[in-house]
Amino acid sequence: MIAAPFDYKRANTLDEALSLLAQNEDAKILAGGHSLIPAMKLRLMQPPLLIDIGRIKDLSYIREENGQIRIGAATTHYQIESSELLKNICPLLPECASHIGDVQVRNKGTIGGSVAHSDPGGDWPAAIIALNAELVAVSKNGERTIKADDFFVDLLTTALEPGEILREIRVNKTTCGPAQAYVKMHHPASGFAVVGVAANLSLSGHANCERASIGITGVSAKAYRASAVESALNGAALNQETIANAAAHAADGVDLNGDLFASADYRRHLAEVYTKRAIEAALERA
Numbered sequence: 432m433i434a435a436p437f438d439y440k441r442a443n444t445l446d447e448a449l450s451l452l453a454q455n456e457d458a459k460i461l462a463g464g465h466s467l468i469p470a471m472k473l474r475l476m477q478p479p480l481l482i483d484i485g486r487i488k489d490l491s492y493i494r495e496e497n498g499q500i501r502i503g504a505a506t507t508h509y510q511i512e513s514s515e516l517l518k519n520i521c522p523l524l525p526e527c528a529s530h531i532g533d534v535q536v537r538n539k540g541t542i543g544g545s546v547a548h549s550d551p552g553g554d555w556p557a558a559i560i561a562l563n564a565e566l567v568a569v570s571k572n573g574e575r576t577i578k579a580d581d582f583f584v585d586l587l588t589t590a591l592e593p594g595e596i597l598r599e600i601r602v603n604k605t606t607c608g609p610a611q612a613y614v615k616m617h618h619p620a621s622g623f624a625v626v627g628v629a630a631n632l633s634l635s636g637h638a639n640c641e642r643a644s645i646g647i648t649g650v651s652a653k654a655y656r657a658s659a660v661e662s663a664l665n666g667a668a669l670n671q672e673t674i675a676n677a678a679a680h681a682a683d684g685v686d687l688n689g690d691l692f693a694s695a696d697y698r699r700h701l702a703e704v705y706t707k708r709a710i711e712a713a714l715e716r717a
């Protein structure tokens with residue numbers, strides 16, 4: 432299908448984008464366009480105006496600053512996948528990026544667009560939660576920081592308010608455990624996550640878990656923290672039995688998605704299997 436008619440404005444600076452957004456409350460931000468344009472073509476969205484932020488240089492960067500990893504919202508999946516800095520200090524991020532779509536999607540799609548879209552099968556939200564990231568939103572009224580746990584509100588819904596643009600994603604280096612992994616069952620047609628699990632573990636000794644942080648996507652309307660798995664892992668000696676027992680709680684308290692490809696029961700099973708795999712893969716890399 433063809434999108435409904437719309438206007439298009441390219442912003443050259445973040446300030447310009449914020450002004451345009453403040454003047455046009457029904458406008459949508461356009462980043463990589465790889466979720467927004469398909470939704471417009473299906474007429475699921477019909478914004479009267481697109482404000483293109485894709486070429487604002489100040490929104491595209493990966494840097495280390497004040498003990499934090501800082502990633503501009505318009506940084507592409509490929510830039511993250513290929514970042515040597517991230518491979519060294521937070522390999523979960525490049526690993527997660529490598530699972531997204533295909534080369535074209537990774538070259539155009541952005542981390543900010545993905546988390547702002549909050550697709551139930553999107554990969555980034557799982558990693559963002561497992562890394563306890565902070566998301567910096569900016570509007571004409573100023574700036575605020577939102578914790579990952581508060582950011583993903585519901586299906587395609589985030590804590591961003593009208594008039595706000597996501598500017599940056601921050602990860603404290605101290606929250607990056609040495610044992611990290613992202614594992615995913617790709618949907619065979621779309622490539623999105625039927626289930627995706629990000630594990631970020633701090634260890635003492637060889638395999639004693641000091642702190643576990645587990646994010647899961649694909650299983651329900653929004654990505655979530657697997658708190659019961661974390662509680663079962665924290666302070667435990669990680670062996671096959673403790674890992675399997677912890678992973679059995681991967682979908683506790685979650686309202687499970689079910690569709691033609693994967694029923695709710697199958698998704699629960701996948702969540703458990705892939706959580707176990709994510710923890711084991713993280714341990715192998717520590």
Ligand SMILES: Cc1cc2nc3c(=O)[nH]c(=O)nc-3n(C[C@H](O)[C@H](O)[C@H](O)COP(=O)(O)OP(=O)(O)OC[C@H]3O[C@@H](n4cnc5c(N)ncnc54)[C@H](O)[C@@H]3O)c2cc1C
Pocket residue numbers: 459460461462463464465466467468469504505530531532533536539540541542543544545546547548550552553554555591595596597598621622623624
């Ligand atoms: C064929 C295909 C396969 C894909 N496979 C996967 C996959 O396997 N895994 C996966 O996770 N994703 C997948 N995607 C989605 C892809 O990752 C998108 O790039 C991503 O979801 C959206 O990023 P974008 O930059 O393209 O955002 P856009 O499409 O430009 O925007 C998406 C939404 O976010 C808003 N937005 C964008 N940037 C900001 C911002 N900075 N602040 C506030 N709001 C903003 C827009 O207004 C819009 O509502 C796939 C897409 C396609 C087309």
